[in-house]
Amino acid sequence: MYKIKKNDDVAVMKGKDRGKRGKVLEYLAESAQVVVEGVNKKKKHMRQTKQDQKGGIIEVEKPMSCANVLVVCKNCNRPVKVGFSVLKDGSKTRICKRCKEAI
Template sequence: MQRIKQGDDVIVTAGKDKGRRGTVVKVLTDDRVVVQNINMVKKHQKPNPTAGQPGGIIDKEMPIHVSNVMLFNPAKGKGDRVGFKTLEDGRKVRYFKSDNEVVDA
């Protein structure tokens, strides 16, 4: 089970976008995540007439390492560490370590 999943609201803890919030768009296999409107770069793209793509400079989201993001805790209003615990019915769930609140019920 992963600490950060697709669709989670995260806050960036390190790098040029430190302190900004965003939603995880994609989780990659090498411990990296793509966060919406975070770590934007300008990509010089050649036109591709067969695919109908025009050329030019486009803004693109690049992945950042999961160690540089924290799950956003709406109750506290800031990033929080995540742990795992097993409920009485046998389900393994994520929880916020500061207040023991279950993330995904």
């Protein structure tokens, strides 16, 4: 079980986009990176193709390290560290380390 999952709200803690918040679009487990909506945008030069695609410069979100983001707790509405808890039925769930509620 990973601490960060797709569709989590995260806050960027390091880098040029520090302070921004966004939703996780993709989690890349093998490289421990996340793609966050509206964060770490890079310009990509696209060539025009025959399939009605316009050429030009577009902005694309690029992956960034998981170490640079923290999950935003829905109860606290603050960036928090994530812990794990085992429920009575034996399933494992993610919890907020600040308020001890499930994320």
